[in-house]
Amino acid sequence: MFGRGLIKGLGITLGHLFEKKITEQYPEERPVLPARFKGSFTLKVPKCIACGLCANTCPNSVIKIESEKDENNKKKLTGYKMMAERCLYCGFCVEACPTKALMWNHDYERAKFSREEVNLDLFGSYVPSPEDDQPAKSAKEDEESAQAS
Numbered sequence: 001m002f003g004r005g006l007i008k009g010l011g012i013t014l015g016h017l018f019e020k021k022i023t024e025q026y027p028e029e030r031p032v033l034p035a036r037f038k039g040s041f042t043l044k045v046p047k048c049i050a051c052g053l054c055a056n057t058c059p060n061s062v063i064k065i066e067s068e069k070d071e072n073n074k075k076k077l078t079g080y081k082m083m084a085e086r087c088l089y090c091g092f093c094v095e096a097c098p099t100k101a102l103m104w105n106h107d108y109e110r111a112k113f114s115r116e117e118v119n120l121d122l123f124g125s126y127v128p129s130p131e132d133d134q135p136a137k138s139a140k141e142d143e144e145s146a147q148a149s
């Protein structure tokens with residue numbers, strides 16, 4: 001029948017018209033992110049033992065660590081840089097960290113004007129927080145808190 005396609009199309013349009021609106025008016029409205037969202041990286045410097053596992057596991061040589069030995073011949077972190085422009089967001093580094101010093105955060109506004117600005121100095125930009133002195137959670141506890149949120 002002539003016009004049947006038009007009516008069908010308008011029916012679909014009308015159906016969408018009365019649906020719940022899902023468009024977010026960003027940046028005025030901020031998105032609600034899932035707990036495991038991968039934005040950028042946070043390094044809890046006091047928890048880092050400068051073992052280098054994160055750097056060794058990175059497939060793209062993004063992470064550069066500097067360390068020195070303290071008076072007890074123990075490694076101490078003195079620098080932690082990430083050439084984030086080369087990061088694949090694979091998460092191997094975060095998974096490899098034995099002390100949960102390196103973690104994902106929810107910083108998703110990472111667009112910059114130059115490549116250099118994208119790179120991260122996680123040691124130099126570290127801001128101490130009382131949370132950093134808390135013992136690391138086990139993988140199971142971590143999963144439970146992710147499910148709860």
Ligand code: SF4
Binds near residue numbers: 059091
């Ligand atoms: S997410 Fe992957 S590519 Fe990026 S720094 Fe970590 S291991 Fe390297």
Ligand code: SF4
Binds near residue numbers: 050053054099
């Ligand atoms: S961030 Fe984790 S894996 Fe990387 S050097 Fe520090 S303790 Fe080791």
